Amino acid sequence: MKEILFLAHRIPYPPNKGDKIRSFHLLKYLSESYRVHLGAFVDDPDDWRYVSEVEKFCGETRLLPLQPGRSKLKSLKGLATRLPLTVPYYADTRMGTWVDGILNERPIHAALVFSSAMAQYVADYDSLPRIIDFVDVDSDKWRQYAARKNWPMSWIYRREADCLVRYERKIANAFSRSAFVSENEAALFRSLAPEANDRILSIENGVDTAYFADRADYVNPYSPDELVMVFTGAMDYWANVDAVTWFANEIFPEIRRQLGSARFYIVGARPTESVRTLAQTEGVKVTGAVEDVRPFLKHARCVVTPLRIARGVQNKVLEAMAMGKSILSSEAAVEGIDVVDRLDLIVPKTPGDWVELGLNVLGADDFLPRESEKNRRFIMQRYGWEMSLHRLGTLLDSL
Missing domain, CATH: 3.40.50.2000 (Glycogen Phosphorylase B;)
Structure with missing residues (x-):
């Protein structure tokens, strides 16, 4: 050998x-x-x-x-x-x-x-x-x-x-x-x-597609009345900190104002002090480290990846798609992924787009599906x- x-x-x-x-x-x-x-x-x-x-x-x-x-x-x-x-x-x-x-x-x-x-x-x-x-x-x-x-x-x-x-x-x-x-x-x-x-x-x-699979036995970590947008990642990484701070301060308050059941969950280990402070914003939840991120992905209404600084391929996007989740993403976060048309993935261009599309996703099940077979199939075939x-x-x- x-x-x-x-x-x-x-x-x-x-x-x-x-x-x-x-x-x-x-x-x-x-x-x-x-x-x-x-x-x-x-x-x-x-x-x-x-x-x-x-x-x-x-x-x-x-x-x-x-x-x-x-x-x-x-x-x-x-x-x-x-x-x-x-x-x-x-x-x-x-x-x-x-x-x-x-x-x-x-x-x-x-x-x-x-x-x-x-x-x-x-x-x-x-x-x-x-x-x-x-x-x-x-x-x-x-x-x-x-x-x-x-x-x-x-x-x-x-x-x-x-x-x-x-x-x-x-x-x-x-x-x-x-x-x-x-x-x-x-x-x-x-x-x-x-x-x-x-x-x-x-x-x-x-992606480990056997691990990141949409299983029915994941216990729901959210309350039944919550419409959840989730971000996952290491929360001491500056690009992630910048992303959730921007979204929590500039985008989510307007979504929350128009839809009171909206929640933004920030899931990831080692949140910085600035990230922990975001939990003081109405509707924002900061979990810190969790034993298993998959239930948080499975039961969220959608995944958001509002990265403003990114290089390469974002594992968080691939993993969410492998779990069959619909995604709202910045262009930077999906730039390195060989994305094809007609996936359940939307790239808002402006802050106004983020608010409008976020409200559409949370408020209408027929806008983007809760479970995306297209996204899962794409990952299985390509990644x-x-x-x-x-x-x-x-x-x-x-x-």
């Missing part, structure tokens, strides 16, 4: 948020054909309890604690260089020593690096086949952040965008292949790094993980 080195900036378990969902499925897929040696950081103390689950898929592992506060201080060193701040943030001599040991002692067929910050650990191994999974064009995401922040954060984010795109191009030129989560992301990066065009490809996200990851297997076989 061939051996693979897999480096990830965060332990790929549990698969309960965007990057972990993708990295876990990559790890699981690789483990079926390769002996995988995993190096990753653990930035949430609660995740240490999952180490035994991760090790089931691995040969050797090196999991190191990462303290966000201390790492932020380390990242400030990057201000004196042209490196993006994320590189010193994830720099650790212990990880470097382990990687060197694996590469010198094991017959490693190839290295798969998940996120640009981990590329530093194999930067000097030019003869090793190396694949970088950028996932998204992160430099563009930082540029979007800069546009919505005041100085000095706008300057820091703009600097990060500029430094990161240079770093991304350097990696793409050195590595065997660069992968992105959608063809849209790959095309954007080709425009930024034309010298690496022939080595840039997309490996799309998928199963097996189909998405076959491309990775073909790529590794060719190295």
Whole structure:
């Protein structure tokens, strides 16, 4: 059995948020054909309890604690260089020593690096086949952040965008292949790094369609008189925080004024103080972490994904569609998804559209269905993980 080195900036378990969902499925897929040696950081103390689950898929592992506060201080060193701040943030001599040991002692067929910050650990191994999974064009995401922040954060984010795109191009030129989560992301990066065009490809996200299935036995977490719009996601992620804050403050109050039974549920772990404060708005509910997000999706009238900042493919959209839910979404949240006509998915263009369409969805069962077989069927045909990851297997076989 061939051996693979897999480096990830965060332990790929549990698969309960965007990057972990993708990295876990990559790890699981690789483990079926390769002996995988995993190096990753653990930035949430609660995740240490999952180490035994991760090790089931691995040969050797090196999991190191990462303290966000201390790492932020380390990242400030990057201000004196042209490196993006994320590189010193994830720099650790212990990880470097382990990687060197694996590469010198094991017959490693190839290295798969998940996120640009981990590329530093194999930067000097030019003869090793190396694949970088950028996932998204992160430099563009930082540029979007800069546009919505005041100085000095706008300057820091703009600097990060500029430094990161240079770093991304350097990696793409050195590595065997660069992968992105959608063809849209790959095309954007080709425009930024034309010298690496022939080595840039997309490996799309998928959905665990057996897990995210519309089952009848999910207990309804809502009151019978509530007409629920739900948003799901990690609520310490700035793009999610921005989305629910905008929707709760600018859109939902008018929906609530016209339809008193309307409720907006924000479902997700680690809500920031600003998100928790939204619960003071009439009709807005903030749950925090829940044991299972599926009942909240199943029994909502519709899912809303009002992201104003987004890159790549949004797992929250794919999962909701797999559950057979109708969706009101911003254009940014569905930009990376190969959406076809006549799905039960509406993209409002203006705040007024959001209000009008939200009222229509909540007030009329025949406007958008409560259970969308079209959305479920689309995901089954287009976004199963097996189909998405076959491309990775073909790529590794060719190295």
